[in-house]
Amino acid sequence: MKIALLSDCYLPRTGGIESQVSDLAVRLRAAGHEVEVFTATRGAKGERGGVVEVVAGVPVHRMALHLPGDLPVNPMAPPVVRARLEDNGFDVAHVHLGVVSPFGWDMARVATGLGMPTALTFHCVLDKGAAVLRPALRTWTGQGAVLSAVSELAAKGVHQAIPGVPVGVVPNGIDPLAWPVGPVRHTTRPLRVVTATRLARRKRVGALLRVVADAHARLGAGGVVLDVFGDGPMGTLLESRSAALGLEEVVRWRGTVPRAELARHYRDADVYLSPTRLEAFGIAALEARTAGLPVIARADSGVGEVVTDGVSGLLAADDAGLTDALVRLGADATLRTRIAGHNTRTPPSQTWEHVVDLVLGEYRRAGA
Numbered sequence: 265m266k267i268a269l270l271s272d273c274y275l276p277r278t279g280g281i282e283s284q285v286s287d288l289a290v291r292l293r294a295a296g297h298e299v300e301v302f303t304a305t306r307g308a309k310g311e312r313g314g315v316v317e318v319v320a321g322v323p324v325h326r327m328a329l330h331l332p333g334d335l336p337v338n339p340m341a342p343p344v345v346r347a348r349l350e351d352n353g354f355d356v357a358h359v360h361l362g363v364v365s366p367f368g369w370d371m372a373r374v375a376t377g378l379g380m381p382t383a384l385t386f387h388c389v390l391d392k393g394a395a396v397l398r399p400a401l402r403t404w405t406g407q408g409a410v411l412s413a414v415s416e417l418a419a420k421g422v423h424q425a426i427p428g429v430p431v432g433v434v435p436n437g438i439d440p441l442a443w444p445v446g447p448v449r450h451t452t453r454p455l456r457v458v459t460a461t462r463l464a465r466r467k468r469v470g471a472l473l474r475v476v477a478d479a480h481a482r483l484g485a486g487g488v489v490l491d492v493f494g495d496g497p498m499g500t501l502l503e504s505r506s507a508a509l510g511l512e513e514v515v516r517w518r519g520t521v522p523r524a525e526l527a528r529h530y531r532d533a534d535v536y537l538s539p540t541r542l543e544a545f546g547i548a549a550l551e552a553r554t555a556g557l558p559v560i561a562r563a564d565s566g567v568g569e570v571v572t573d574g575v576s577g578l579l580a581a582d583d584a585g586l587t588d589a590l591v592r593l594g595a596d597a598t599l600r601t602r603i604a605g606h607n608t609r610t611p612p613s614q615t616w617e618h619v620v621d622l623v624l625g626e627y628r629r630a631g632a
Contacts, residue, residue, distance in 0.1 A: 265355045265356065265627065266355045268300055288619075295620055304329075306328035312328035349375065356630055357383070379408070383627060385413065414566070415566040432629070437619035455535060456535070459539075473505055475590065493518045531555065535560060536549060539586060545570070558578070560580070
């Protein structure tokens, strides 16, 4: 099968959609399929304007423009992509959509307009955007596109946008070998907490700092330390806020590191903390859980679908509950080691072998 993966964002940008689409491309290729990627993200050396770059054996059509901040937007891409899809014999188009995906929306119009079997996967919680997308979704599904989302939570938002249309659930995939488990540490002072996130408003890193500040006050000096991995537009502001909360000796800003290095840091940590709410899936939390870490997260986020409360982590109804859970694991070594032991012994179900099967099922559904 010849597959076109179309996404606003792709490597070398870092983020959930970027890593998932690139991993999916590699996994589909390993399964014997021919895969090409179309993206509005420039290449590592500035490739853009339709240049085709081969990344990990996968041809990547770089449709980026010269824009401030390298925004992955290109309203002039549709005719170029349309011609390439027509001329290169693709069997299916798989469009990946986030909260705001102007390139992806254009690609959905192009693929369905060509009459190609088209699968649309939402990597976001639509929330207030559901009504805005309703006319477009009606058009695309009327032309044969099939819809899926990365979690039941995300699928619910798509259902709200277009009631009565089937929405599949295709979770993000993970390779357990890339996140080897570490030894379970039985002492809990300090409790070594870790998070990996983009430093942006919707990720609620400010709320995370308040949670850690409250836990620090309750556990006392030397009770907790937090390593934050990632970067983003709010980095400077968040560091200032951390200092204002008196967390200079508690919070360490690690920046973005390669996946293998992040996995090594997880082996030295005790707990993963996620404060996000509008998180469709929570791949970073799943990676940490795969590495053996107990995960503390909001129950009203997509993380609740990959973490079982009291078994692989602790889920909270609100931010105060996140603080309570953090203090609980800091004070109760028996509970923390029991959860960590479960995670080290029990790999997650969202392996790439399973996810690729689900994705191919969506392609068959689109073809039908």
